[in-house]
Amino acid sequence: MPSVVGTLGPMSDQTPPPEQPTPTPAEGAGFGAGQGATPPPPPPPADTAVDTAPPPAPAKRPRTGLIVGIVAALVVLAIVAALAVVLVVTKGEAKHSIAIPTSAGGMKRDTAKETELKTQLDAAEQQFKTQAKNVSYVKSGVFAQDDTKRGPQGALVFLGAKLDKNQSPTDFVTSFAKQATTNGFKVDNISAGDGGGKAVCASQATGQKVAICAWATRDSMGELVPTVPGYDSKQLSKILVAVRADVEKSE
Numbered sequence: 001m002p003s004v005v006g007t008l009g010p011m012s013d014q015t016p017p018p019e020q021p022t023p024t025p026a027e028g029a030g031f032g033a034g035q036g037a038t039p040p041p042p043p044p045p046a047d048t049a050v051d052t053a054p055p056p057a058p059a060k061r062p063r064t065g066l067i068v069g070i071v072a073a074l075v076v077l078a079i080v081a082a083l084a085v086v087l088v089v090t091k092g093e094a095k096h097s098i099a100i101p102t103s104a105g106g107m108k109r110d111t112a113k114e115t116e117l118k119t120q121l122d123a124a125e126q127q128f129k130t131q132a133k134n135v136s137y138v139k140s141g142v143f144a145q146d147d148t149k150r151g152p153q154g155a156l157v158f159l160g161a162k163l164d165k166n167q168s169p170t171d172f173v174t175s176f177a178k179q180a181t182t183n184g185f186k187v188d189n190i191s192a193g194d195g196g197g198k199a200v201c202a203s204q205a206t207g208q209k210v211a212i213c214a215w216a217t218r219d220s221m222g223e224l225v226p227t228v229p230g231y232d233s234k235q236l237s238k239i240l241v242a243v244r245a246d247v248e249k250s251e
Helices: 063-083 111-116 118-131 169-182 233-247
Strands: 096-098 107-109 135-145 154-163 186-190 198-204 210-216 220-226 248-250
Touching: 096 154, 096 220, 111 118, 111 135, 118 135, 118 154, 135 233, 154 233, 169 186, 169 198, 169 210, 186 233, 198 233, 210 233, 220 233, 233 248
Parallel strands: none
Antiparallel strands: 096 248, 107 135, 135 154, 154 220, 186 198, 198 210, 210 220
């Protein structure tokens, strides 16, 4: 729930912007691992070679920057979906709040990784606030997933938002699915867990295998985005439900 990772609300008082194609990881969106490493320089011509030790290889581009790109790209799916949702008026339903605890879904919060990704996380939060004016606040956190039985090891980025006005969870999922399929992602409707609402995952099995899962209630949204490739919707959806139980509270 921005790629982390991400990567959060709908509006009835403004016209949604035209749909923008979401860059796929293959296009260099950025959060993926294994792409974009700086190649070594070419060897010198034979007639200029000297009998000295070769220079040290240049440092590889950090995986973090590439991973952040995928999260940033995938986060756009949730943002665009949120903008297209019709606001609704409801009474008598539970209100929700979003918090970032020291652990969620059985994973410890990784504050060191949050510091490392601070620029990207801040940008993702600001994008939500700027494009979806009915968002009261956005919070983000990074959690360390080190259980190989649950999926690839690596950090998971969570982005959650509290809405000022009520939205239709069904409309959110429908819009999310439309944006995802338009950009070549496979969409799966998933269980939102005991908290109710609707949930959905988008995944890409070809090329860089990536996934993003999100849920929405009438006044809250959350999404989970791995910072490493290899997840599918089935794996990530289970972790999303577990994380939601710890980051979303009923008021």
